[in-house]
Amino acid sequence: MxxxxxxxxxxxxxxxxxxxxxxxxxxxxxxxxxxxxxxxxxxSLSEETTKVDVTMYNSDMEEIGMATIRQVHDGTNITLDASNLPPGTHGFHIHEKGVCEAPDFKSAGGHFNPTDAKHGFDHPKGPHAGDLPNIVVEEDGTVRAAGVNDMVTLIKGKKNSLLGNDGTALMIHAKPDDYKSQPSGDAGDRIACGVIGE
CATH class of the missing domain: 1.10.287 (Helix Hairpins)
Structure with a gap:
């Protein structure tokens, strides 16, 4: 027992x-x-914008593709999927105003530069917050590119927000950015534009 x-x-x-x-x-x-x-x-930005879709237009205001900007922990993730572009290497930037008036898109102003830096990844006092790596368009006129920009945000009210009072714009240029020439890398004409926010 x-x-x-x-x-x-x-x-x-x-x-x-x-x-x-x-x-x-x-x-x-x-x-x-x-x-x-x-x-x-x-x-996470429960009450903020976490994703912005940007429709890209050429100088004839024809839709050529879409970019998507997502807020991530270390900045923003930017993806681009476009077509009907000239083959080759092209400058790709964020500009300071969310206005895309064809045919030259000068309405978008200069590069987004809230820190008053110099242009270019190769400049000792650069880059602009809106400087992005060049994109390469295939022979068939298509491009798919993705990258992270840790100098900008979608959080409203911050100095480096892409969604400020004037908004901002994504821009594709005719030539490659040389990453050092002032004020915009000698990237040539603006051939495609999309409003991020306005």
Missing amino acids: KRWVVLVAALILFMVLGGCADNDDEMENTQHHGSKTSVETLG
Whole structure:
């Protein structure tokens, strides 16, 4: 009889300890998921814009493609999918005003430059916040490109927000950006434009 009592007591103790271990595991999982949620909360903009679709137009105001800008933890992710462009390497920038008036798109102003930097990735006092890597258009006139810009944001009210009072615009140029010439990398004419915000 005593042996059964000891076995039952041992079984109960084992179950209690096992239950505590399960609770500890559940707590650890909850804490892990909780910290993960808080990290996501830091990067998420529940009441802000987290994604902007930008329709790109050529100088005849024909739609040639779409760019998408998404807020990410370290800045913005910019993707471009366009067609009917001249093959070759082209400058690609964010300009300071959300106005795309054809045919020259000068209405978009200069490069987005809230920090008053010099132009170009190769300039010691650059780049502009709106400077982006060159894009390469294939022989069939199509381009697909993606990258992260950690100098701009979609969070309204910040100095480097793409959604300020005047908005901003994405611009494709006729020539490559040399990453150093002032004020815009000697990238030539503006051949495609899309309003990010206005």
